[in-house]
Amino acid sequence: MATVLGLYNYWIAIFLMMTGFYVVIAHGNLVKKIVGLNIFQVAVFILYISMGKVRGGSAPILAEGVTSYSNPLPHVLILTAIVVGVATTALGLALVIRINEAYGTVEEDDIHSQDEPE
Amino acid sequence: MxxxxxxxxxxxxxxxxxxxxxxxxxxxxxxxxxxxxxxxxxxxxxxxxxxxxxxxxxxxxxxxxxxxxxxxxxxxxxxxxxxxxxxxxxxxxxxxxxxxxxxxxxxxxxxxxxxxxxxxxxxxxxxxxxxxxxxxxxxxxxxxxxxxxxxxxxxxxxxxxxxxxxxxxxxxxxxxxxxxxxxxxxxxxxxxxxxxxxxxxxxxxxxxxxxxxxxxxxxxxxxxxxxxxxxxxxxxxxxxxxxxxxxxxxxxxxxxxxxxxxxxxxxxxxxxxxFQAMSLGPILLVLALLAIFNASTVAIFQDNLKRMLAYSSVAQIGYMVLGISFASLTGLTAGILHLFNHALMKGALFLALGAVFYQLGTVQLTQLRGLGRRMPWTMAAIVIGGLSLVGVPLTVGFISKWYLILAALESGWWPVAVLVLLGSLLAMVYIGRLVETAYFHAPPEDDREVREAPLSMLLPIWTLILANLYFGIDTSLTVGVARQAAALLLGVSP
Amino acid sequence: MSPVFTMLLALTVPLVAVPLVVAARRRPNLRESVTLIAATLLFGLVVSLAPQVMDGARPAVILAEPFPGLPLALALEPLGLLFALIASFLWLITSVYSIGYMRGHKEQHQTRFYAYFAIALAAVMGVAFAGNMLTLFVFYEVLTLSTYPLVTHAGTDQARRAGRVYLGLLLGTSIVFLLLAIAWTWLLAGTTDFTPGGILSGTAPAATLGLLLTLYVFGVGKAALMPFHRWLPAAMVAPTPVSALLHAVAVVKAGVFTILKVSVYLFGSGLMITLVASQWLQYVAAATILLASLVAMRQDNLKARLAYSTISQLGYVVLGALLANAAGIVGSAMHIATHAFGKITLFFCAGVILVATHKTEISQMRGLGRRMPITMMAFLIASLSIIGLPPAGGTWSKWYLAIGTLEAGQLALLAVLMISSLLNIAYLLPIPLHAFFSAPSGDNVPGGTYEAPLFSLAAIIITTLGCLVLFFYPGPLYQLASQIGR
Structure with missing residues (x-):
C-alpha cells in the first residue's frame, strides 16, 4: 500500500494521460481533441518534473550548508518540451480555423459527410 | 579551426x-x-x-x-x-x-x-x-x-x-x-x-x-x-x-x-x-508481413494514384521492417539498403506524378488514359519506377529483394521468402493497372492539349530513375555502406 | 577479334539498332534496312564464335558485380552457342518475313514493333551467353518485359487481356519460384556459375535438392510446362512474326534452354539421375506433351493449334533435360534447333495465309493448296519435322530423345513419345492434306494463285530448307549438342 501511495506522482501522470488520450479518441470536436492532446502532453511534463525531485533536496542553487539538490536537468528538458507542446497546439488550432473556413464546421462527423460524396 | x-x-x-x-x-x-x-x-x-x-x-x-x-x-x-x-x-x-x-x-x-x-x-x-x-x-x-x-x-x-x-x-x-x-x-x-x-x-x-x-x-x-x-x-x-x-x-x-x-x-x-528479452523479432515480422499484404492489396483498389503510391509506401516500409526483424547481418543490410532504394523509387514516382499533376491537374487513374503517348517521358519514368517497385532485375528494387529473401532463407524462414515474393506480385498488379490505363486506353473525350512536362521537371525525375538503374547494377556503394552499417549496429564484423 | 569482344559486340548490336530504328521511323525502307543489317551482323558475329567454341574455347567476362561474389557475367559454351546461332539466324529470317507481313497487313506502330523486337533479341543473346544463373535470370526478365509490348501490339481489349496473362504468368512464376530457387542455390553452393558437372551435388539432402529442382522447372514459366502454359496460347494475339520468332523460337526456347542449363550445369547429370523429384517432373512433362497434343486437336484457329503444339513440343525438350543422360541432353538440344525451324515455318505459313486470304480458322483452309502451293508445301514439310518423320530434321532429335528414355529405362515415357507423335500426325497433317486434296470450301474459289508477299515467301522457303538440311546434314548440330556439359 505504501508503495502504491508512495508512487502517487505516477498515478497522477497516468490518470491525466489516460484522460487526455480518451478525449483525443472519443471526441469528434476538433478543438476538444486538441485540448485532450494538451492534457496528454501535460501528463508527461508532470512525469518528468516529478522525477527530477530528490526527496529532501533543495532547489538546485548552490548555497551554504546544502548538500542535496533536486536534479534540474529534467526541468530544463521539459521546458523545451513545453515549447514544442505550445507550438503543436498553436499549429493545431490554426489548422482547425482553416478547417472551419473550408468546411464551416469543426465536427469530425460533419466533415466526413461533406467529403464523402466526392 | x-x-x-x-x-x-x-x-x-x-x-x-x-x-x-x-x-x-x-x-x-x-x-x-x-x-x-x-x-x-x-x-x-x-x-x-x-x-x-x-x-x-x-x-x-x-x-x-x-x-x-x-x-x-x-x-x-x-x-x-x-x-x-x-x-x-x-x-x-x-x-x-x-x-x-x-x-x-x-x-x-x-x-x-x-x-x-x-x-x-x-x-x-x-x-x-x-x-x-x-x-x-x-x-x-x-x-x-x-x-x-x-x-x-x-x-x-x-x-x-x-x-x-x-x-x-x-x-x-x-x-x-x-x-x-x-x-x-x-x-x-x-x-x-x-x-x-x-x-x-x-x-x-x-x-x-x-x-x-x-x-x-x-x-x-x-x-x-x-x-x-x-x-x-x-x-x-x-x-x-x-x-x-x-x-x-x-x-x-x-x-x-x-x-x-x-x-x-x-x-x-x-x-x-x-530481440531476446523483448522478442521484438516475431512482432515486427508479423506486422511487416501484414503491412506488405494489407497495404499492397488496398493499393490495388485505389483510383487516386498518389493514394495508391502512399499505400505502396506503407507496404514498402513493411519490407524495411521485415529486414530489421531478422536481426541478422543480411537482414539488417537488406533493411538499410531498402531505405536508400525505396527513397530512390518513391522519390522518382511521386515526382513523376507531380509532373502529371502539373499538366493534368489531377492524378485520378481514369484521367490518365492515353497519357503514354502524350507525356511519353514522364510515363516511361513511371513505368521504370514501377518496375523497380516490383523488383525487376537491373533496378534497385531487385537488389533489396534479393537481400531480403537471402536473409529469410538464411534464418530458415523460407515461407517468409515466398511471402516477400508474393507481395511483389501485388505491386505488379497495381503498377500493371497504371500501365494499361496509360498505354491502352484512348485519351478522354474532352481532349485538352496535354504536353510533356517541362525539362526542369523531367531532369530531376530522370536523375532518380537513372539512379534506380545505376544502383541496380553497381551496388558497391549502397551494399557496401549498408553492410558496414548493419555490422556496426549488430556489433559484429561485416 | 577476341571471342570475349565478339560476345559483347553481339550483345550490343541489337541494342544499337534500337535508337537507329527509332530515328529512321519516318523512312520505312531505311528502318527495315537497319534491322536487316543488325541481324546480319549479329548472325555473322555468332557464327564467327562457333569454331572457337567447337575447339574447346570457353570465353568468359564479367559485366558488373551487383552482389559481392555474384557477378553479372557472360560465359560461352556449346549449348549457349547453339541457342544464339538459332536465334540470331532466325531473327534475320524473321526480319525479312516481317517486312512482307507488316506491310502486307498494314500493321500500326511498325517502328515500335521493330524496336522492341531488337531489344528482345539482345535479351535472348544475354540469356544464351549468361555465365551464371543470376545473369540468365536478369536477361530472362528483360526478355519478358521487352516482349510485352509486342504481345499487346494490337492494343485491343483482347490484346490487353493476353498481356495480363502473359506478364502475370511469366513474371509471377519467375519472381516467386525462380528467384527463390536462385537465392537458395546461392546459399547452398556459394555460387551460381554454370559449371560442367554441376555445383549442387552434395550440398543438401536429396529431398531439398528435389524441391529446388521443382522450383526451377516450374519457375521457368517460359518452358510452358503445365499448369503454367496459359500464357502461350494467349500471346498468340500478337502479330504473326512475333508469334513466329518469339513464341516458337526465342521466348519459349529461352525457357527450355534455361531448364537444360539448370539440369546440365547447376545440378549436373550425375545428380539429376539420382533425384526422385526429377522423375516426377518427367511425368509432368510427359503429361504436358500428351495433354497439349490433345488440346491442339480441338483447336480450329490455326495459331492456337500451333501454340498448343508448341507447348507439347517444349515438353519434349524439358523431358530430355530432366532425363539428363547423354542421349537425352543431345536430343533435347537438337530438338531446340529442329523444332525452332519447323515451328517458325508453320507460323510463317499461318501468317501469310492470314495476309493473303484473311483466314484464321483451319476449317476455312480446305483447297487452299491450289491457291498457295508453295506455302502449303512448306507447311507439309515443317509438319513432318514437328512430327519427326523423314525427310525433316525433327527425326533426329526425336530419335535421340527416344534413346534417352530407353537409357533411363522409362518405357512408359517412350510410349508417351510414340503416342504423341501419332497425335502430331493427327492434328498437323490434315491441314496441308485438306489444302491440297479437298474440294475448295466456301469462297476458296479457284482464281489463280495468290501467293504471299515476296519477302515473306522467301523467308518461308529458307526455313523450310532449314528443316531439310537438318535432316540431311545433322552432323554439325550433333557435334555441338554432344559437346554440352564438357
Whole structure:
C-alpha cells in the first residue's frame, strides 16, 4: 500500500494521460481533441518534473550548508518540451480555423459527410 | 579551426538559419533559388561526411565543446551518414523540380513561407540523423514533424487540412510516447547521450521501467514511420499534400523514422535485449508481413494514384521492417539498403506524378488514359519506377529483394521468402493497372492539349530513375555502406 | 577479334539498332534496312564464335558485380552457342518475313514493333551467353518485359487481356519460384556459375535438392510446362512474326534452354539421375506433351493449334533435360534447333495465309493448296519435322530423345513419345492434306494463285530448307549438342 501511495506522482501522470488520450479518441470536436492532446502532453511534463525531485533536496542553487539538490536537468528538458507542446497546439488550432473556413464546421462527423460524396 | 571539423553542426545550422532568411525573401523565385543553394550545400556536406566516416570511422562533435555525456554530442557513424546522404540527396533532387511545381500549386504570396517550412523540415530530418543525444532527437523530430504538418496542409484540396490535422494528432501522440520512453530511460540511467545510454543500460535492463520505456519508444517510433497498423495518418497526408511535399516526405520522413527505430533498438537497447528479452523479432515480422499484404492489396483498389503510391509506401516500409526483424547481418543490410532504394523509387514516382499533376491537374487513374503517348517521358519514368517497385532485375528494387529473401532463407524462414515474393506480385498488379490505363486506353473525350512536362521537371525525375538503374547494377556503394552499417549496429564484423 | 569482344559486340548490336530504328521511323525502307543489317551482323558475329567454341574455347567476362561474389557475367559454351546461332539466324529470317507481313497487313506502330523486337533479341543473346544463373535470370526478365509490348501490339481489349496473362504468368512464376530457387542455390553452393558437372551435388539432402529442382522447372514459366502454359496460347494475339520468332523460337526456347542449363550445369547429370523429384517432373512433362497434343486437336484457329503444339513440343525438350543422360541432353538440344525451324515455318505459313486470304480458322483452309502451293508445301514439310518423320530434321532429335528414355529405362515415357507423335500426325497433317486434296470450301474459289508477299515467301522457303538440311546434314548440330556439359 505504501508503495502504491508512495508512487502517487505516477498515478497522477497516468490518470491525466489516460484522460487526455480518451478525449483525443472519443471526441469528434476538433478543438476538444486538441485540448485532450494538451492534457496528454501535460501528463508527461508532470512525469518528468516529478522525477527530477530528490526527496529532501533543495532547489538546485548552490548555497551554504546544502548538500542535496533536486536534479534540474529534467526541468530544463521539459521546458523545451513545453515549447514544442505550445507550438503543436498553436499549429493545431490554426489548422482547425482553416478547417472551419473550408468546411464551416469543426465536427469530425460533419466533415466526413461533406467529403464523402466526392 | 578548420571548417570541416564543424561540418556536423553546420549540417543542421545552415538550413536552420536559412529558414528565417528565406522568410525575408518575399519573392518566391528568389526563395526557391536560395533553398536550392542551401540544399545543394547540405548535400555536399553530407557526401563529405560520408567519405569521412568511410575513411576514418565514426565522427563525433561536441556541441559548444561541452564533452559528452554532459554536452550534446553529434555522432555520425555509417548508419547516420548513409541516411544523411539519402535525406540531403533527395532534397537536392526534389528542389529543382519544386520550382515550377510549387509555383503552380502554392499561391504566390505564400511561396517563400513554403520554402521556409521546407528548410525547417529539412533541418529537423537532418538533425534527427546526426544527433547523438536522445532528447535532442525528440526536439528535431518535432521540428520536422511540425513543419511537415504545415507543409501538408498547403495542398490545394481542402482535405489536405483534415489530413494534416490527423497527422498532427497521431504524430504528437507518437512523439509524446517517444518523450515518455526517453524520460524513463533517463530515470534509470541518468544520461541522455546515446553511447552513454548504451553503456549504462545493460546493468538495468531487467527492470520494468526499462521494458516500459522500450515499449513506449517502439510504439511511438512505429507511429512515426507508419508501421502497420499505425499507418492510418499516412495515405491521406501523402494524397493531399502538394506534389513536392509528398515526394520529399515519402522519400525521407519515413526513412528517418526507420533510422530512429534502428538507433534505439540496436544502438541503445542492443539487439540482445530487444530481440531476446523483448522478442521484438516475431512482432515486427508479423506486422511487416501484414503491412506488405494489407497495404499492397488496398493499393490495388485505389483510383487516386498518389493514394495508391502512399499505400505502396506503407507496404514498402513493411519490407524495411521485415529486414530489421531478422536481426541478422543480411537482414539488417537488406533493411538499410531498402531505405536508400525505396527513397530512390518513391522519390522518382511521386515526382513523376507531380509532373502529371502539373499538366493534368489531377492524378485520378481514369484521367490518365492515353497519357503514354502524350507525356511519353514522364510515363516511361513511371513505368521504370514501377518496375523497380516490383523488383525487376537491373533496378534497385531487385537488389533489396534479393537481400531480403537471402536473409529469410538464411534464418530458415523460407515461407517468409515466398511471402516477400508474393507481395511483389501485388505491386505488379497495381503498377500493371497504371500501365494499361496509360498505354491502352484512348485519351478522354474532352481532349485538352496535354504536353510533356517541362525539362526542369523531367531532369530531376530522370536523375532518380537513372539512379534506380545505376544502383541496380553497381551496388558497391549502397551494399557496401549498408553492410558496414548493419555490422556496426549488430556489433559484429561485416 | 577476341571471342570475349565478339560476345559483347553481339550483345550490343541489337541494342544499337534500337535508337537507329527509332530515328529512321519516318523512312520505312531505311528502318527495315537497319534491322536487316543488325541481324546480319549479329548472325555473322555468332557464327564467327562457333569454331572457337567447337575447339574447346570457353570465353568468359564479367559485366558488373551487383552482389559481392555474384557477378553479372557472360560465359560461352556449346549449348549457349547453339541457342544464339538459332536465334540470331532466325531473327534475320524473321526480319525479312516481317517486312512482307507488316506491310502486307498494314500493321500500326511498325517502328515500335521493330524496336522492341531488337531489344528482345539482345535479351535472348544475354540469356544464351549468361555465365551464371543470376545473369540468365536478369536477361530472362528483360526478355519478358521487352516482349510485352509486342504481345499487346494490337492494343485491343483482347490484346490487353493476353498481356495480363502473359506478364502475370511469366513474371509471377519467375519472381516467386525462380528467384527463390536462385537465392537458395546461392546459399547452398556459394555460387551460381554454370559449371560442367554441376555445383549442387552434395550440398543438401536429396529431398531439398528435389524441391529446388521443382522450383526451377516450374519457375521457368517460359518452358510452358503445365499448369503454367496459359500464357502461350494467349500471346498468340500478337502479330504473326512475333508469334513466329518469339513464341516458337526465342521466348519459349529461352525457357527450355534455361531448364537444360539448370539440369546440365547447376545440378549436373550425375545428380539429376539420382533425384526422385526429377522423375516426377518427367511425368509432368510427359503429361504436358500428351495433354497439349490433345488440346491442339480441338483447336480450329490455326495459331492456337500451333501454340498448343508448341507447348507439347517444349515438353519434349524439358523431358530430355530432366532425363539428363547423354542421349537425352543431345536430343533435347537438337530438338531446340529442329523444332525452332519447323515451328517458325508453320507460323510463317499461318501468317501469310492470314495476309493473303484473311483466314484464321483451319476449317476455312480446305483447297487452299491450289491457291498457295508453295506455302502449303512448306507447311507439309515443317509438319513432318514437328512430327519427326523423314525427310525433316525433327527425326533426329526425336530419335535421340527416344534413346534417352530407353537409357533411363522409362518405357512408359517412350510410349508417351510414340503416342504423341501419332497425335502430331493427327492434328498437323490434315491441314496441308485438306489444302491440297479437298474440294475448295466456301469462297476458296479457284482464281489463280495468290501467293504471299515476296519477302515473306522467301523467308518461308529458307526455313523450310532449314528443316531439310537438318535432316540431311545433322552432323554439325550433333557435334555441338554432344559437346554440352564438357
Amino acid at each position: 578548420q571548417l570541416g571539423q564543424h561540418l556536423p553542426i553546420l549540417q543542421v545550422v545552415i538550413p536552420l538559419l536559412s529558414a528565417p532568411l528565406c522568410l525575408l525573401l518575399r519573392n518566391g523565385r528568389l526563395a526557391w533559388m536560395f533553398t536550392l543553394a542551401v540544399s545543394w550545400l547540405v548535400l555536399a556536406g553530407a557526401v563529405w561526411l560520408l567519405l569521412q566516416v568511410l575513411a576514418h570511422g565514426t565522427v563525433s562533435y561536441a556541441l559548444g565543446t561541452w564533452p559528452a555525456p554532459w554536452g550534446i554530442e553529434y555522432h555520425l557513424d555509417h548508419v547516420s551518414a548513409f541516411v544523411l546522404l539519402i535525406v540531403s540527396g533527395i532534397s537536392a533532387v526534389v528542389l529543382p523540380f519544386a520550382g515550377k511545381s510549387v509555383a503552380r500549386e502554392i499561391p504566390a504570396d505564400r511561396v517563400s513561407l513554403f520554402y521556409t517550412l521546407y528548410l525547417l523540415c529539412l533541418t529537423g530530418l537532418l538533425g534527427i540523423v546526426i544527433t547523438g543525444d536522445a532528447f535532442n532527437l525528440f526536439v528535431f523530430l518535432e521540428i520536422s514533424a511540425l513543419s511537415s504538418y504545415a507543409l501538408i496542409s498547403q495542398g490545394r484540396d481542402r482535405r489536405a487540412l483534415t489530413a494534416s490535422y490527423h497527422y498532427l494528432i497521431l504524430g504528437t501522440i507518437g512523439a509524446t510516447f517517444i518523450l515518455i520512453g526517453v524520460g524513463l530511460l533517463y530515470m534509470m540511467t541518468g544520461t541522455l547521450n546515446m553511447q552513454d545510454l548504451a553503456a549504462r543500460l545493460p546493468a538495468v535492463t531487467d527492470t520494468r521501467t526499462v521494458r516500459t520505456a522500450f515499449a513506449f519508444l517502439v510504439v511511438g517510433i512505429s507511429l512515426k514511420l507508419a508501421l502497420f497498423p499505425l499507418h492510418l495518418w499516412l495515405p491521406n497526408a501523402y494524397t493531399y499534400a502538394p506534389s513536392v511535399v509528398t515526394a520529399f516526405l515519402a522519400a525521407t520522413a519515413t526513412k528517418v523514422g526507420v533510422y530512429v527505430l534502428l538507433r534505439f533498438v540496436f544502438t541503445i537497447f542492443g539487439a540482445a535485449f530487444a
